[in-house]
Amino acid sequence: MMAETQRPDxxxxxxxxxxxxxxxxxxxxxxxxxxxxxxLSDTDARRRLVASATTVGxxxxxxxxxxxxxxxxxxxxxxxxxxxxxxRSWEFEILPDESLPILIxxxxxxxxxxxxxAAGYPLDHPVPHRHLGTVSLRWxxxxxxxxxxRHTGQLDILREQLDGATGFDG
Numbered sequence: 001m002m003a004e005t006q007r008p009d010x011x012x013x014x015x016x017x018x019x020x021x022x023x024x025x026x027x028x029x030x031x032x033x034x035x036x037x038x039x040l041s042d043t044d045a046r047r048r049l050v051a052s053a054t055t056v057g058x059x060x061x062x063x064x065x066x067x068x069x070x071x072x073x074x075x076x077x078x079x080x081x082x083x084x085x086x087x088r089s090w091e092f093e094i095l096p097d098e099s100l101p102i103l104i105x106x107x108x109x110x111x112x113x114x115x116x117x118a119a120g121y122p123l124d125h126p127v128p129h130r131h132l133g134t135v136s137l138r139w140x141x142x143x144x145x146x147x148x149x150r151h152t153g154q155l156d157i158l159r160e161q162l163d164g165a166t167g168f169d170g
Contacts, residue, residue: 019123022141023115029148030111033063034104036155040162045100049161056158057103058092059151064107065091066147070140071114075121080130114144 016024037045037056045057073079094103123138135143159165 018138022123022138022145023118025145026141026148027111027115029145029152030108032152033060033148033155034108036152036159037100037104040100040159042099044162045103046094047162049158053089053092054154054158055092055094056155056162057094057098057100059155059158060100060103060107061094061098062091063148063151064103064110066144067107067110067114070144071117072110074127074129074135075117075125075137075140077127080128 037060040056042057045060046055048055069083118137118141121137123136123141125137126134127136127140129135156166
């Protein structure tokens with residue numbers, strides 16, 4: 001089991017403005033995702049522990065592409081929805097030349113890019129979406145908090161199955 005370390009929790013900042021609150025919740029979950037998978041081997045990142053194709057590495061890869069789809073692609077209106085040009089199943093496959101450290105680095109770089117992109121828009125900025133009508137940056141933040149938190153829960157379960165680590169750090 002990994003040792004507990006002090007985790008920064010941006011959600012405990014007290015009364016803040018809405019944008020800071022949304023950014024804080026999303027950034028906190030982004031950090032938890034990385035801490036949750038840190039220290040695992042590539043073999044563990046590829047292990048299938050549930051009936052579906054869900055793996056630790058696949059979840060990190062998928063979260064990277066979810067960030068891209070919502071912030072880079074949709075918010076900047078490069079596409080009329082958040083779907084990527086590749087098959088969704090590809091996001092959950094770890095290719096032979098991919099490693100967990102590479103997947104983590106790509107996820108963190110995409111999160112940084114998402115922050116940079118979002119900083120240029122107000123929360124109410126309307127974005128047309130082919131299937132959802134119009135969404136706002138506020139809606140994208142709430143959705144990405146939901147998406148990241150849901151997959152963090154899956155990572156909790158996978159990590160516990162892999163090495164018994166529980167909690168925010170492993």
